[in-house]
Amino acid sequence: MKIQVTVNGVVHDSDVEPRTLLVHYVRDVLGLTGTNIGCDTSSCGACSLHINGEAVKSCTVLAVQADGDDITTIEGLAAADGEMHPMQKAFMENHGLQCGYCTPGMVMAATSLLKENPSPSEEEVRLGLEGNLCRCTGYHNIVKSVLAAAAAK
Amino acid sequence: MIPAAFDYVRAGSAEEAISLIGEHGEDAKFLAGGHSLLPIMKLRLASPSVLVDIGRLSDLSYIRDAGDHIAIGALTRHMDVETSSVLKEHVPLLACAAGNVGDPQVRHRGTIGGSIAHSDSASDLPATTLALGATYIAQGPHGTREIAAADFFHGFLESALEPDEMLTEIRVPKMNGAGWSFQKFNRRAQDWAIVGVAAWRRGTESGVGLVNMGSTPILATSVSAAIAQGASVSDAAQLAAAEAEPQNDLNASPEYRVHLAKVLVRRALEESSK
Numbered sequence: 001m002k003i004q005v006t007v008n009g010v011v012h013d014s015d016v017e018p019r020t021l022l023v024h025y026v027r028d029v030l031g032l033t034g035t036n037i038g039c040d041t042s043s044c045g046a047c048s049l050h051i052n053g054e055a056v057k058s059c060t061v062l063a064v065q066a067d068g069d070d071i072t073t074i075e076g077l078a079a080a081d082g083e084m085h086p087m088q089k090a091f092m093e094n095h096g097l098q099c100g101y102c103t104p105g106m107v108m109a110a111t112s113l114l115k116e117n118p119s120p121s122e123e124e125v126r127l128g129l130e131g132n133l134c135r136c137t138g139y140h141n142i143v144k145s146v147l148a149a150a151a152a153k
Numbered sequence: 154m155i156p157a158a159f160d161y162v163r164a165g166s167a168e169e170a171i172s173l174i175g176e177h178g179e180d181a182k183f184l185a186g187g188h189s190l191l192p193i194m195k196l197r198l199a200s201p202s203v204l205v206d207i208g209r210l211s212d213l214s215y216i217r218d219a220g221d222h223i224a225i226g227a228l229t230r231h232m233d234v235e236t237s238s239v240l241k242e243h244v245p246l247l248a249c250a251a252g253n254v255g256d257p258q259v260r261h262r263g264t265i266g267g268s269i270a271h272s273d274s275a276s277d278l279p280a281t282t283l284a285l286g287a288t289y290i291a292q293g294p295h296g297t298r299e300i301a302a303a304d305f306f307h308g309f310l311e312s313a314l315e316p317d318e319m320l321t322e323i324r325v326p327k328m329n330g331a332g333w334s335f336q337k338f339n340r341r342a343q344d345w346a347i348v349g350v351a352a353w354r355r356g357t358e359s360g361v362g363l364v365n366m367g368s369t370p371i372l373a374t375s376v377s378a379a380i381a382q383g384a385s386v387s388d389a390a391q392l393a394a395a396e397a398e399p400q401n402d403l404n405a406s407p408e409y410r411v412h413l414a415k416v417l418v419r420r421a422l423e424e425s426s427k
Contacts, residue, residue, distance in 0.1 A: 001161060018161035018204070040154050042192055043343065045258060054232075054261045060191050061262065064161055065184075065208060109258065116257075130342035131256025 003067040007032065008076025016063045023047045025063035026073055034074040034104050038133070045132030048105035048112075049073045055112030057131070074104035077111065087111050087149045096145030098136035106132050110146045119150055156194035163206040167321060170207045171294055175317045177203040183319060184208060185228055188255070188263035189271035213266070213321060216240060222288075225323045227266025231278075232257070234265055244325050246333040246353055250281040253335060256343040270320045272305070272312040272369070277337065279306060280370035281351035282323060284362030290322035297321070306369035331355035334424035336417040337364070340404070347404045348413040350393075352421035357381045361421070366397035366414055373397075376418060386426060390419035 004013050007030060014029055026032045026049065035058060038046030042060040049058050050072040077085040087107050090096065097103040106129065113120065113128035120128060125146045126139075134142060160177075164170035174181050181203035184190060193199045207213070213228040216237045223243055225234065234240060234251035241248045254260055254268070254277050268278045269289065282289075283302040291298055291314055305313045314320060333353040337346045349364030359380045361373040375395035379388060399410035 017158070019156045019158055021155065024155075040195070042188065042255075042259065045256070048258055051261075055258050056261050057258045059195075060188055060259075062161075062184075062187065062191070064163075065187065065206065112261075113257065127342070128257060131258045 023058035090149035094145040154195040157200040185267035186262040231260035280362035284360040293318040309368040332425035334421035354425035393418035
């Protein structure tokens with residue numbers, strides 16, 4: 001089935017099988033491998049990206065469902081000149097990652113969270129990231145990073 | 154994990170969706186947000202031959218004050234139910250329960266109609282709307298009909314919906330200031346409830362819905378009958394599992410679920426009675 005999606009500002013026309021998952025589409029068709037596949041059961045959040053500005057788990061969305069939508073992946077977050085997004089900077093400065101596998105999903109979920117709640121409390125950050133698992137259990141610094149990014153605004 | 158192959162058609166209206174589902178027979182399924190259906194398709198527990206995508210029927214996404222009740226379009230997402238000022242004012246129990254579904258990413262996609270039509274007893278919204286005495290509107294090839302929540306859930310993932318019927322609206326009576334509580338017991342933040350309780354109370358009137366205490370969401374009518382007769386909250390809570398047939402699974406034995414239900418119903422009634 002033919003779809004047209006805008007990914008990180010670039011329009012793509014593709015012909016996909018209806019059962020193609022959005023995460024496979026961005027990784028395998030578009031080559032944007034920053035979006036990771038973790039649990040593949042909509043639990044871990046590693047595959048989080050934005051559809052029309054809101055974080056979703058791309059392992060549980062069909063590419064055909066995103067036809068016509070505006071998608072942002074971790075590759076599209078930094079400015080065109082390479083200047084990191086404030087959330088990416090905050091993760092770097094606060095040691096918000098260890099192995100890094102959950103990080104793209106964490107950053108995408110966190111930017112979506114701050115869009116809905118620009119000044120969250122620590123508890124709201126923890127609740128807001130309930131759909132993202134860090135198997136290094138580095139949650140403390142992840143929460144610290146998100147609070148720092150919120151304060152930097 | 155990739156679902157088995159299927160044909161995909163996108164409906165432009167509810168009427169078109171119903172006609173498409175009729176055309177493709179019982180192997181066809183409606184696809185709304187996909188957050189109940191796609192996971193089981195990926196696990197190959199379901200392999201519909203055709204998906205009729207109704208996800209773009211934006212005219213079925215609304216929350217309206219309709220006098221004595223609030224009318225919610227079936228395609229209203231959990232996030233919109235959770236944050237609705239109309240629901241927070243008139244049906245705060247439902248807004249709270251919607252905020253307990255999955256996680257923010259899931260709530261950005263999943264819909265109230267999809268969750269109820271899926272009829273999973275472990276989901277939060279079927280039991281909550283049951284406790285609130287909701288009415289569901291189903292549209293089929295010959296028009297629409299009303300189905301009381303109490304008559305809707307027939308068995309494990311089975312509802313009163315005919316194969317060619319679509320759930321289009323959920324009507325929830327206003328709570329008119331009743332006390333309420335939503336209790337969800339799970340081990341990890343985003344999990345399904347091991348046991349959950351949605352309750353409201355106004356004097357001797359009450360409604361108590363149980364999550365994951367049987368093959369369908371359960372209305373704890375014995376608890377409400379006891380409250381109506383003036384029983385204390387602790388005594389009424391002892392009847393929490395009278396209508397339930399809890400299952401055994403990896404998370405809990407039936408005995409443990411019965412214990413949890415009594416504790417959570419007591420807490421819910423205490424909070425509702427404040």
